[in-house]
Each structure stands twice: as structure tokens, then as C-alpha cells.
Amino acid sequence: MEATHAQDHGHGHPTGLMRWITTTNHKDIGTLYLWFAFIMLLAGGCLALLIRAELFQPGMQVVTPEFFNQLTTLHGLIMVFGAIMPAMVGFANWQVPMMIGAPDMAFPRMNNWSFWLLPVAAIMLVSSFFVPGGASAGGWTMYPPLFLQGGISNDMTIFAVHILGISSIMGAINIVTTILNMRAPGMTMMKMPLFVWTWLITAYLLIAVMPVLAGTVTMLLTDRHFGTNFFNAAGGGDPVMFQHIFWFFGHPEVYIMILPAFGIVSQVIPAFARKPLFGYASMVYATGSIAILSFIVWAHHMFTTGMPTSAQLFFMYATMLIAVPTGVKVFNWVATMWRGSMTFETPMLFAIGFVCLFTIGGFTGLVLAITPVDIQLQDTYYVVAHFHYVLVSGSLYAIFAGVYFWLPKWTGRMYDEKLGKLHFWLSTIFFNILFFPMHFLGLAGMPRRIPDYALQFADFNALATIGAFGFGLSQLILLVVVLKCIKSGAKAADHTWEGADSLEWTHLSSPPPYHSFVTPPVVK
Amino acid sequence: MSDHQAGSYYLPEPSGWPIVGSAAVALLTSGLVMWSNHIASGGWVILAGLLVLFYMMFGWFGTVIAESESGKYDQQVDRSFRWGMSWFIFSEVMFFAAFFGALFYMRVLSVPWLGEGDTNAMLWEGFKATWPTAGPLGAENIGFGKEVAAGANQFSPMEALGIPAINTLILLTSGVTLTVAHWGLKKGNRGQLNLWLALTVLLGVVFLGLQAYEYHHAYTKMGLTLGAGAYGATFFMLTGFHGLHVTIGTIMLAVILVRCLKGHFKPESHFAFEAVSWYWHFVDVVWLGLFVFVYWL
Numbered sequence: 053m054e055a056t057h058a059q060d061h062g063h064g065h066p067t068g069l070m071r072w073i074t075t076t077n078h079k080d081i082g083t084l085y086l087w088f089a090f091i092m093l094l095a096g097g098c099l100a101l102l103i104r105a106e107l108f109q110p111g112m113q114v115v116t117p118e119f120f121n122q123l124t125t126l127h128g129l130i131m132v133f134g135a136i137m138p139a140m141v142g143f144a145n146w147q148v149p150m151m152i153g154a155p156d157m158a159f160p161r162m163n164n165w166s167f168w169l170l171p172v173a174a175i176m177l178v179s180s181f182f183v184p185g186g187a188s189a190g191g192w193t194m195y196p197p198l199f200l201q202g203g204i205s206n207d208m209t210i211f212a213v214h215i216l217g218i219s220s221i222m223g224a225i226n227i228v229t230t231i232l233n234m235r236a237p238g239m240t241m242m243k244m245p246l247f248v249w250t251w252l253i254t255a256y257l258l259i260a261v262m263p264v265l266a267g268t269v270t271m272l273l274t275d276r277h278f279g280t281n282f283f284n285a286a287g288g289g290d291p292v293m294f295q296h297i298f299w300f301f302g303h304p305e306v307y308i309m310i311l312p313a314f315g316i317v318s319q320v321i322p323a324f325a326r327k328p329l330f331g332y333a334s335m336v337y338a339t340g341s342i343a344i345l346s347f348i349v350w351a352h353h354m355f356t357t358g359m360p361t362s363a364q365l366f367f368m369y370a371t372m373l374i375a376v377p378t379g380v381k382v383f384n385w386v387a388t389m390w391r392g393s394m395t396f397e398t399p400m401l402f403a404i405g406f407v408c409l410f411t412i413g414g415f416t417g418l419v420l421a422i423t424p425v426d427i428q429l430q431d432t433y434y435v436v437a438h439f440h441y442v443l444v445s446g447s448l449y450a451i452f453a454g455v456y457f458w459l460p461k462w463t464g465r466m467y468d469e470k471l472g473k474l475h476f477w478l479s480t481i482f483f484n485i486l487f488f489p490m491h492f493l494g495l496a497g498m499p500r501r502i503p504d505y506a507l508q509f510a511d512f513n514a515l516a517t518i519g520a521f522g523f524g525l526s527q528l529i530l531l532v533v534v535l536k537c538i539k540s541g542a543k544a545a546d547h548t549w550e551g552a553d554s555l556e557w558t559h560l561s562s563p564p565p566y567h568s569f570v571t572p573p574v575v576k
Numbered sequence: 577m578s579d580h581q582a583g584s585y586y587l588p589e590p591s592g593w594p595i596v597g598s599a600a601v602a603l604l605t606s607g608l609v610m611w612s613n614h615i616a617s618g619g620w621v622i623l624a625g626l627l628v629l630f631y632m633m634f635g636w637f638g639t640v641i642a643e644s645e646s647g648k649y650d651q652q653v654d655r656s657f658r659w660g661m662s663w664f665i666f667s668e669v670m671f672f673a674a675f676f677g678a679l680f681y682m683r684v685l686s687v688p689w690l691g692e693g694d695t696n697a698m699l700w701e702g703f704k705a706t707w708p709t710a711g712p713l714g715a716e717n718i719g720f721g722k723e724v725a726a727g728a729n730q731f732s733p734m735e736a737l738g739i740p741a742i743n744t745l746i747l748l749t750s751g752v753t754l755t756v757a758h759w760g761l762k763k764g765n766r767g768q769l770n771l772w773l774a775l776t777v778l779l780g781v782v783f784l785g786l787q788a789y790e791y792h793h794a795y796t797k798m799g800l801t802l803g804a805g806a807y808g809a810t811f812f813m814l815t816g817f818h819g820l821h822v823t824i825g826t827i828m829l830a831v832i833l834v835r836c837l838k839g840h841f842k843p844e845s846h847f848a849f850e851a852v853s854w855y856w857h858f859v860d861v862v863w864l865g866l867f868v869f870v871y872w873l
């Protein structure tokens with residue numbers, strides 16, 4: 053254990069609130085990102101619970117149909133842009149400099165700004181509930197012509213998306229530059245921990261597609277207020293064009309949310325299987341392949357808009373092709389566990405939960421990729437089930453795995469293993485009660501984004517709502533675990549998990565010093 | 577503080593500028609929301625946002641310039657700036673790609689669809705799919721170089737020859753003058769640097785002046801507005817965002833010029849100068865795309 057630098061939190065630095073507002077430290081900023089994401093997770097979760105409360109029984113009980121639409125729209129926007137993406141950037145902030153042997157991120161001040169733009173956007177989004185007409189109600193995808201017709205809140209959504217985009221682009225540029233320029237001597241690209249690799253590729257995706265989203269919401273704004281006809285056929289435009297540009301952003305976006313999750317799981321599983329990751333190089337190439345393919349599959353979100361058969365076939369096959377590199381990854385995770393000395397601490401439980409449940413979401417994705425099947429299932433609860441299996445038991449589970457895995461490193465204290473396991477089991481049971489029935493609802497034809505439904509769907513909906521409240525309340529356990537860990541957790545060892553071999557475990561104290569590596573370690 | 581210079585990579589102290597920037601963005605975006613919805617005082621909120629934004633940029637860039645001039649940045653920091661600027665320009669390329677994508681989609685797909693088959697027969701029978709067009713219900717295209725009477729539901733598309741061609745020459749020339757200035761900087765010939773850089777700024781300003789004249793002419797004499805359907809929307813959004821980037825680029829060049837006059841930059845280290853020239857060349861290349869696909873073809 054070298055480099056046990058004196059604990060130094062910067063003499064003369066601001067303290068209290070000003071410490072967090074002015075900080076240029078990657079760990080402080082990572083912490084801010086993670087807390088922000090957690091608050092947004094609870095906010096978006098409350099919206100989801102309102103949705104499920106309304107859907108507990110057929111008929112209208114809790115909310116009005118207009119408000120229901122606002123709930124589904126803001127739930128999507130808040131979870132995608134407010135919870136999952138910032139949480140992943142939080143991990144990148146904490147982990148990337150430590151894992152590559154750098155003192156901090158490449159652009160510490162810009163790093164601060166990337167974070168502090170998020171609350172501005174969040175306030176703009178959430179406060180749009182209180183303007184005349186209520187929040188945006190056309191779905192998180194903002195499709196015209198509906199989105200062109202709404203009130204002032206749609207403009208607030210547009211500008212919130214702009215701010216979030218600026219934040220993401222700056223964050224991504226920072227991460228790419230840090231990885232390419234700040235690696236310790238001897239840390240060649242193919243020696244980087246897989247989490248760093250997945251974030252390098254994710255950051256590239258962000259820089260490539262967030263500006264496209266900014267462009268297309270700008271077209272929405274000018275169509276709404278400044279007389280342009282991008283999405284109006286009477287002026288030579290086309291509403292479907294929005295969907296093409298949006299999903300050119302939107303499909304890489306789903307990999308932006310899952311690739312860092314792959315990275316986290318690829319750190320956790322080898323640590324608890326006590327074996328090196330199986331097929332490291334193939335993992336890197338699979339991640340790259342997924343990223344490249346993500347640019348040529350977007351129209352599988354649009355099979356029912358009417359497109360030439362040749363285009364449908366192309367997008368169907370291209371989409372199915374993504375299952376190959378993803379399959380490589382799942383195979384490698386399982387092969388890593390094969391004959392390993394496995395133990396099942398909370399991070400490992402969430403990682404294994406990820407592998408099992410994400411794979412179910414991956415399979416339903418393949419089902420939806422088949423054009424004729426998709427035409428049947430488009431906009432049904434089958435789609436809702438699919439993307440919650442990949443986003444909740446995928447991205448969110450990886451986030452949980454990462455939080456439990458690195459909490460001892462970040463805080464220098466152990467979390468409560470019993471409560472962690474309880475969190476995992478309750479989450480997993482209620483998650484499946486919540487989302488598994490939605491497959492059946494969708495196959496039976498229940499449409500999504502509708503506040504009322506036919507009697508035949510009543511039982512599964514009641515079940516899903518029970519699951520939703522169980523799942524939602526289970527997340528409070530995480531809050532308790534984290535607070536307890538910070539306040540009174542037992543002292544954690546520097547090398548908490550003996551199977552983990554990246555630099556933050558082998559070279560740094562728990563908690564690590566203010567600037568992770570003042571003298572870069574030499575990587576052999 | 578000593579701990580911050582222990583490693584060679586410069587790590588800045590905590591900074592208040594980012595939060596000032598966030599305040600600026602908050603004002604700017606809420607002002608834009610208000611202004612778009614005709615809420616009184618929206619314009620003032622935008623103005624306040626812009627002022628705070630400029631204050632932030634003065635302060636933040638001023639800090640960076642002071643750090644740079646006092647020699648705090650080593651080779652590795654310099655490389656970070658290079659990577660950062662390259663990826664920023666790439667993000668700008670993708671922003672323009674969205675609008676070029678919209679242009680190609682309309683010209684190749686959606687406009688022809690409106691003019692053929694069932695779509696044409698059921699929606700707007702008799703609509704002829706040509707380009708430039710303002711769509712089936714938009715203003716009528718009366719051909720190049722015709723003056724449109726005020727109030728008539730007609731437009732005349734922009735010709736490539738004339739101002740756009742002159743502007744192409746101006747931008748291409750400005751790329752050359754900027755390179756000559758860069759040579760001057762590398763040779764240590766400050767006179768050459770200042771003269772040719774000033775010339776570049778001047779060319780940028782002339783370009784913007786001509787563009788403003790072109791817009792005014794389009795609105796008043798040609799019936800060509802943002803509302804002129806697919807053609808008007810793509811024309812003004814593409815050239816407008818390009819013009820905005822030329823404006824930003826010209827301001828950046830002017831800042832660099834002031835710094836040159838103050839004696840900043842050394843022959844072997846002058847990344848701010850290079851970053852601005854990369855940006856300027858990028859703006860130049862976007863213009864070539866515009867000239868070919870918006871004005872010419």
C-alpha cells in the first residue's frame with residue numbers, strides 16, 4: 053500500500069454549502085451527481101407511483117386523464133435525464149481518475165459547471181407542472197404534431213433538454229479528455245479497467261448525439277413559435293422526420309444509459325468471482341460494436357409509421373445484430389463466474405440480478421425487433437415491460453451494484469450487509485411483480501400511456517401496482533444504508549474486496565486522498 | 577497552495593464562475609420561454625441572462641488567460657485543451673448534421689412523397705414536388721431573381737451567385753489571412769501577426785454585414801421568410817445558425833487580436849490562437865456545405 057498521502061481536504065477551501073457550489077474536485081462533484089440522481093430517482097418514482105395508483109383499478113380514481121399524461125411524460129424525462137444519466141456521470145467522476153491513476157478530471161472547473169447546470173434544468177422541468185396547462189403531456193419523446201400544440205410547459209421542456217444536453221456534452225468531453233490524456237505511465241488503453249472503456253465509448257456517443265437532440269428540439273421550438281414548417285406537411289415538412297432525428301439520438305441514448313452499467317458489472321463480477329474478467333479484449337470490442345451499431349438501428353422505434361419494406365428489413369436485421377456483441381458480454385460475465393470462488397455480498401447480488409434480468413429485457417428487445425411482431429406490440433405494455441427490464445433491472449441495478457461496491461472506498465466505512473441484502477431481495481421480488489405481468493398485458497393488447505383500461509386487464513394491473521409500491525418503498529432502504537454507512541459504518545479496509553484489482557483498491561486509502569494520485573502510479 | 581502543484585498537472589482552486597454561468601443559463605432560458613410566449617419583460621430577462629453570461633465569460637476566460645500567461649499550464653494541460661476543443665468542434669458538427677439531415681430528408685423524401693401517388697391524390701392533388709418549395713399550402717415559388725410584391729403569397733428563392741458567392745470568397749480568404757497571421761506568430765513576427773489577424777476579423781465582420789443585408793432583402797423584397805415552408809425553414813435555420821457561429825468566431829478572433837496586441841502568446845505555445853483558428857476553419861467548412869446544398873444545388 054503505497055501513496056497514503058496525508059488526508060488533505062484543501063486548506064483554506066470554502067466549507068459548508070460553498071464547498072459544494074464552488075468545488076473543482078472530482079470526488080465532491082461525483083458525490084453531487086449521485087445525490088442529485090438519487091433525489092431525481094425518488095421524484096420520478098413518486099410520479100410512477102401516482103401512475104400505478106391510477107392504474108390499480110379500471111376507471112378513473114386518482115388523477116385526471118390530462119394529468120396522467122403529464123405524469124408519464126415527466127416520469128420518463130426525469131428518470132432518463134435526471135436519474136440514470138447523472139448517476140452514471142457521478143460514477144465516472146468518482147472512478148475514472150482513480151482507476152487510471154490521475155490526480156483529478158482534465159477540466160475541473162468545467163466539471164463543476166456540468167453538474168451545476170443540472171439543478172437549473174431540473175427546476176425548469178419540475179416547475180412546469182405549475183404553469184397554466186400543466187407539464188408537457190405528449191410523452192418523453194416529444195412527438196409532433198401533439199407537442200406543437202401544447203402550452204408554455206413544452207417550451208420549458210425544450211429548454212430543459214437544451215441545458216441537460218449542454219451539461220452532458222461538457223461532461224462527456226471532460227471524460228474523454230481525462231481518459232485519453234491523464235492515464236498513469238504504463239496504463240495502456242488495453243489495460244484500462246472495463247468501466248473506463250465503457251465510459252470512453254459512452255462519452256463518444258454523448259458527444260455525437262446530444263447535439264442532434266438539441267437540433268431537433270430547436271426545430272420544435274421554431275415550429276411552435278417562429279413559423280417554420282419542419283414537421284408540417286402543408287409546408288413541405290413531415291412529422292415523421294422528427295421521429296427519425298429524435299431516434300437517431302434516442303437509440304444511442306439507450307446505450308448511453310446501459311454501457312456504463314456494463315462497465316460497473318464488469319468490475320463487480322470478477323471481484324466476487326475472484327477471477328480476472330473472462331475475455332477482456334472481446335468485451336472492449338463488443339462495447340465498441342454496440343456503439344457503432346447503435347447509429348444504424350433507430351427506425352426500429354418507428355416500424356408502424358409506414359416505411360418501405362426494404363428499410364424495415366434493414367432496421368430489423370441491424371437491430372438483431374446488436375444481440376451478437378451483447379451476447380458476447382453476457383457469455384463473458386457467466387464465464388467469469390464459472391468455477392470462480394464466488395461470494396454473494398450485496399454488489400454481487402445486484403450484478404447477478406443484472407445479468408439475469410437484463411438478459412430478459414434483451415430477449416424481449418429481440419422479440420420487438422421482429423417487424424411484424426413489433427407492429428402488433430407497438431405502444432403496448434410489452435414495450436413498457438421491455439424497457440423497464442433493461443433500464444431498471446439493467447441500468448439501475450448496475451448503479452446499485454456500483455454504489456454498494458464502491459461505498460466502502462468512497463466513505464472509508466462499510467455499509468450494513470444485512471440491510472443491503474434486504475434491499476436487493478425486496479427490490480428483485482417487487483420488481484418482477486411490478487413488471488413481469490406487463491408482458492402479458494402487452495401481449496393481450498393493453499396500450500401504454502392510457503389512464504383507463506378494459507376489465508380484462510384488471511388483475512395484472514392490480515398486481516403490478518402492488519409491486520410498484522413495494523419496489524418504491526424498498527428504495528428507502530438504500531437511503532438508510534447510505535446514511536448509516538456515512539454516519540456509523542465500521543471502518544473499511546483500503547483493499548475492501550480482495551478480488552478487486554483496479555488502482556483505487558490496490559493503491560489508495562479508503563477514503564482516498566483529496567487528489568487521488570498526486571504522483572502517478574506506475575502500472576506494469 | 578503547494579499541494580495543488582505537487583503533481584505537474586495544474587488543478588484549479590474552487591471557482592465561483594460555474595455557478596454564475598448556471599445563473600446566466602437559468603435567466604437566459606426562462607427569458608426565452610417567456611419571450612416565445614409573449615410574456616411581458618421576457619426580453620429583459622434574456623438581456624439580464626446575456627449580461628451575466630458575458631460577465632461569467634470575462635471572469636472565467638480572464639482567469640484561464642492569467643493562469644496561462646503565468647506559465648501554470650504544462651504540455652499535458654495543453655494536450656487536454658487540444659482534445660477538449662477537438663471534441664467540442666465535433667459536437668458542433670453533429671449539431672449542424674441535424675439540420676442538414678432535415679434538409680436532405682425534405683428534399684429527397686418528404687417533398688417528393690407529397691407530389692406522388694396516394695399521398696398526392698388524397699391530400700393535395702396537383703401539387704408538383706419541386707425544390708425550392710414552401711409546400712402544398714405555402715407561398716408559391718415564382719422563380720429566381722423576381723421581386724415579390726408586399727403581401728403576395730409568393731417567394732423568390734435565393735440565388736447562389738451574388739452575395740452568397742462573394743461571402744464564400746470572403747470566408748475562404750479569411751482562412752488564408754488567418755494562416756498567414758499564424759505564420760507570423762510562429763516566426764515571432766508580431767507585425768505580420770497583428771495585421772493579418774485584424775484583416776481576418778474585418779473579413780468576418782464584412783461577411784456578417786453582407787449576410788444581414790441578404791436577410792433584409794429576403795424578408796422585404798423576396799417574400800423569403802422563416803415561414804416560407806420547407807425551403808424557408810431550412811434556409812434560415814442553416815444559414816442562421818451558421819451566422820451565429822460566424823458571430824461567435826468573430827468575437828473569439830477579436831479577443832485573440834486584443835491578446836496579441838497585449839503581447840500574449842509565444843511562438844511555441846499559443847493554443848488559444850490555434851483553438852480559435854480551428855473553430856474558424858470549421859465554420860468555413862460548414863459554409864461550403866451550405867453554399868453547395870442550400871444556395872447552389
